[in-house]
Amino acid sequence: MKLIPLPAFTDNYIWMLHDGHQALVVDPGDAQPVLEALQRLSVRLEAILVTHHHPDHTGGVNALRQATGAKVFGPAREVMPEPLTRLAGDDQLQSLGLTFDVIDVPGHTAGHIAYFCANVDEAPLLFCGDTLFSGGCGRLFEGSPAQMLASLDALAALPDATRVCCTHEYTLSNLKFACAVDPTNKALADYTAKAQSLRARQQPTLPSTILLERQINPFLRTRQATIVQAAKAFDATASDEVSIFAALRQWKNEYQ
Numbered sequence: 001m002k003l004i005p006l007p008a009f010t011d012n013y014i015w016m017l018h019d020g021h022q023a024l025v026v027d028p029g030d031a032q033p034v035l036e037a038l039q040r041l042s043v044r045l046e047a048i049l050v051t052h053h054h055p056d057h058t059g060g061v062n063a064l065r066q067a068t069g070a071k072v073f074g075p076a077r078e079v080m081p082e083p084l085t086r087l088a089g090d091d092q093l094q095s096l097g098l099t100f101d102v103i104d105v106p107g108h109t110a111g112h113i114a115y116f117c118a119n120v121d122e123a124p125l126l127f128c129g130d131t132l133f134s135g136g137c138g139r140l141f142e143g144s145p146a147q148m149l150a151s152l153d154a155l156a157a158l159p160d161a162t163r164v165c166c167t168h169e170y171t172l173s174n175l176k177f178a179c180a181v182d183p184t185n186k187a188l189a190d191y192t193a194k195a196q197s198l199r200a201r202q203q204p205t206l207p208s209t210i211l212l213e214r215q216i217n218p219f220l221r222t223r224q225a226t227i228v229q230a231a232k233a234f235d236a237t238a239s240d241e242v243s244i245f246a247a248l249r250q251w252k253n254e255y256q
């Protein structure tokens, strides 16, 4: 299986997985980069997986369905380009001979879902849309901090080796904030240097892994003493784990 991030717009990736014959794509906000890749690789589009309703994730769905006849899968509880198969937590879908488990991850949007496959060429794979980013997490447009924290906890509990395919190249700006929150984290400093060098060569920083994110992502580390202390310095009223998470998210929103 080949896993390819197709760049779209300014900082989106449309993830494509293919076996040399058939392909699936995730969150095609634009059809054009997908159509070009299908032609270049001589593969047929079998399935389109969508994580949430934002236009930069759905804008190319109708054109791709029309051009290729691919089946479309998306969240059960969001407005989606019809027709599609609607999925929610604990549902499964089969594509390219693989089985994907659907995980409910509300927070960024109310009905956001993620797709997890336990075994793609011996390693697990996660398509998490705008919920988990490398070094950060999505903004809370529709869900509550408690929902987002539970969603991130569910993703953090996946196997260490899980490759994390996020939809945006936000890594450097996330790491700048992460270093401000967690300045003594050696793994974070090392990863920041590596990510800067990748971006200097116009290479994607993704996919990440769950193990790495658990080490460096402040939004997966909100129970660590250093993170709790930093969040309380930003918002003295933060006390329980949800308010610590909410303070951290608010701090990131305001951070330049």
Ligand SMILES: [Zn+2]
Pocket: 052, 054, 108, 130
């Ligand atoms: Zn979004």
Ligand SMILES: [Zn+2]
Pocket: 054, 056, 057, 130, 167, 168
């Ligand atoms: Zn997005």
